[in-house]
């Protein structure tokens with residue numbers, strides 16, 4: 001029987017860090033690495049490799065926001081088969097901070113960008129590739145991208161060294177038909193590139209969209225344990241582990257992580273399918289307005305929130321804020 005080519009990239013620390021400002025203990029991250037490794041998961045995205053020099057408010061964030069190789073060596077002294085990945089953003093990474101791969105704990109560097117910055121992202125990809133890393137380009141907010149922009153981006157990507165190109169549903173607004181459309185478009189236009197998918201669960205479709213992508217040849221599947229990720233969160237790792245056929249994954253170590261850490265963490269921090277996130281997802285918008293609502297005293301007033309987002313006659317009264 002042919003083994004399933006899918007590979008899981010667990011983003012609990014990186015995307016989940018957007019929920020708790022990367023306030024994960026070293027024990028938490030070590031237990032997660034151990035659990036993912038025992039479960040047979042191929043990659044763990046252990047944070048961002050952005051530079052604190054290039055970001056405001058850096059002091060408040062946990063160490064997983066600005067990964068340091070010396071620190072990483074103390075966290076994971078013994079690496080297993082699970083590879084380590086880090087994400088960088090355009091304009092926020094200091095190239096001089098990226099060691100050659102043989103001196104680093106990291107195996108994969110992923111570059112996140114919006115469509116207008118694909119050229120800049122590919123320049124970074126070239127640098128990381130030259131330093132020996134596996135690379136991906138993650139094109140965010142694809143649900144808001146025009147066809148002509150995408151076709152121009154494909155031309156640049158085809159000429160580049162990038163290993164994997166990601167379909168990213170940043171707003172959690174895609175359904176299975178949209179996902180099929182995008183996978184088909186990417187496969188047709190990028191015949192020599194491997195593909196990845198990153199989903200959000202605003203409309204309860206992160207898992208099914210990930211499966212649709214996997215069934216149609218997308219190889220790298222992003223997920224996070226207990227779905228922990230920005231706003232509505234991501235496709236849950238445990239669901240992929242238990243559901244994907246012809247794989248060697250084991251569920252028990254992921255369940256142990258959930259019992260030991262995730263249940264209590266979910267009591268303290270909020271993520272997942274919550275109505276304001278459903279509303280922004282269904283309107284194909286970034287969830288920032290819903291995140292602000294959830295942080296306010298008015299957090300359960302979804303009717304007013306919906307009215308505000310769907311009323312075209314917006315006025316701005318500086319004494320009262322946006323109406």
Ligand SMILES: C[C@H](O)CC(=O)C(=O)O
Pocket residue numbers: 015087111112138140141166168169170171198200
């Ligand atoms: C690079 C990631 O795929 C970006 C992300 O999490 C997003 O939702 O956008």
